[in-house]
Amino acid sequence: MATSEQRVRLLGTWRRPFVCRVHLALKLKGIEYEYIEEDLKNKSPLLLESNPVHKKVPVLIHGDNAVPESMVILEYIVETWPGNTLLPEDPYERAQASFWANFMKDKIKFDPLEKREEREKTIKEAQENLKTLERALKGNFFDGEAVGYLDIVASSIALWVGIMEEITGVIFLDAEIMPRLSSWIKDILSVDVVKESFPTRDKLLTYYKAGVQPTHAP
Secondary structure: OOOOOEEEEEEEEOOHHHHHHHHHHHHHHHHOOOEEEEEOOOOOOHHEEEEEEOOOOEEEOOEEEEEEOOOHHHHHHHHOOOOOOOOOOHHHHHHHHHHHHHHHHHOOOOOOOOOHHHHHHHHHHHHHHHHHHHHOOOOOOEEEEOOOOOHHHHHHHHHHHHHHHHHHHOOOOOOOOOEEEEEEEEHHHOHHHHHOOOOHHHHHHHHHHHHHHOOOOO
């Protein structure tokens, strides 16, 4: 059984939003960890051994325990390390957080590198689902006045939605229609620990522009 004092490693790649989620959770919890950048074209034996089913990042390795998939990793972090729980104490509020976290996982996805014909469908679905997500915001952040569990889950939206807008030329998040989400993005991207957990916008944009297909066929 792993204990909270054992060595913590995170396998990831800088450009994946779900890896950034885990960086943010670990930093908010004050957990010391070693980050290992993976080359996904030449996956390490450690990654293949740690996540033999999907062979993807992120993977959290705590002692001898390997935990794959960002949502599962977040749950593991919350349950394993005390202090700054990130989740509400009230059972109903926790259930609501779980509901909206699953909504984001299942319904709001951004991939600037997906195929052109798939991307147009993704855009329409994301626009509608972001309108629904607007309802979950309670204050400056999803969990109130401080960054919490839902903000960590939603952090994959904060930077990547702007990348998608610039690449596709389509507005995903209209500030007049979704004023709370628009303000939330500005707020969360200004938090120091979030800045430390994310790559810069310019670095991401350069990477995705190099591999993206145009939205409309020539």
